[in-house]
Amino acid sequence: MDRQPPVPVVGLIGGIAAGKSAVANLLENKGAQRIDADRIGHDVLRRIEISNELARMFGTDILDPSGHIRRGALGKLVFGSDPAKVANRRRLEALVHPLIREEVTRQIERNCALPDPPPAIVLDAPLLVEAGWVELCNEVLFVDASDQTRITRAAQRGWTEDEFRQRERSQFPIEQKLASATTVVHNDSTLESLAEQIETIWMRIVSARG
Numbered sequence: 104m105d106r107q108p109p110v111p112v113v114g115l116i117g118g119i120a121a122g123k124s125a126v127a128n129l130l131e132n133k134g135a136q137r138i139d140a141d142r143i144g145h146d147v148l149r150r151i152e153i154s155n156e157l158a159r160m161f162g163t164d165i166l167d168p169s170g171h172i173r174r175g176a177l178g179k180l181v182f183g184s185d186p187a188k189v190a191n192r193r194r195l196e197a198l199v200h201p202l203i204r205e206e207v208t209r210q211i212e213r214n215c216a217l218p219d220p221p222p223a224i225v226l227d228a229p230l231l232v233e234a235g236w237v238e239l240c241n242e243v244l245f246v247d248a249s250d251q252t253r254i255t256r257a258a259q260r261g262w263t264e265d266e267f268r269q270r271e272r273s274q275f276p277i278e279q280k281l282a283s284a285t286t287v288v289h290n291d292s293t294l295e296s297l298a299e300q301i302e303t304i305w306m307r308i309v310s311a312r313g
Contacts, residue, residue: 110215111308112239114226116280117246119271120256122290122297126246127227129301136214136221140228140236143206147199148172160194184272192273200234211239223308232283233275242308245284248291 113130115123131137147153149171157177158166165176181192207226214224228236237243248256257267274280281287288300 110211110220110222110224111241111311112211112224112226113308114228114231114237114240114243115246116229116231116243116284117290118248118250118253118277118280119229119267119274120253120260121246121248122256123227123229123246125290125294125297126244126288126301127225129298130223130225130305133223133301133305134221135223135225137225137227138207138210140203140207140226140230143203144199147202147206148174148177153199153202156198157195160198161191182273183269188273196230196234200230204234204236204239207236207239223305230274232280237283242286243284244304245281245287247281247287247289252291 113135115126117123127137127139148157151170154166154170154172157172161177161180165173165180167173177195181188181195183189207228211224211226214220226236226240228234231237231240231243254264254267258264262270286304288297288304290297
């Protein structure tokens with residue numbers, strides 16, 4: 104897209120397990136249309152031409168018997184900070200990020216063109232900053248939570264602390280993400296506190312549009 108869309112696009116960023124999905128859910132409940140970049144990424148990885156190209160890059164061990172990507176096997180090759188994994192991750196991103204952005208852009212344009220467009224669009228994209236998609240957004244919310252809170256939440260997903268750290272090291276530093284944000288949302292407390300913050304942000308977004 105060459106210019107900002109008529110419907111405000113709110114990007115979500117933050118550390119791993121900071122609670123971006125909770126914020127996205129609250130905004131959806133307000134009437135925002137959510138675009139889930141992770142889900143789009145999953146769909147991209149299921150394309151046969153992408154599976155074939157990744158198997159060529161990384162070997163057929165990343166494929167299951169039906170020829171689909173085994174995400175766990177691929178993750179072991181790309182998550183982490185050692186040079187080999189960084190190089191693998193860059194090769195993966197160079198292949199899939201343009202395809203994800205293409206679909207994200209298509210969905211933004213489709214929602215903007217609706218006879219009754221949503222009051223806002225939420226772009227839920229964990230790698231929003233890393234992929235260079237900040238330019239697609241009118242506003243970027245940084246969801247903040249302490250290191251210990253995020254480790255606890257990651258454990259509830261079944262991750263060890265080492266797995267959490269590896270994935271964290273695979274993304275831009277928190278400080279770099281924070282520098283791209285227009286608003287910080289604090290998510291170390293209760294859901295009620297989070298909802299109050301989102302209510303204030305939502306009213307500002309809707310008022311600005313009107």
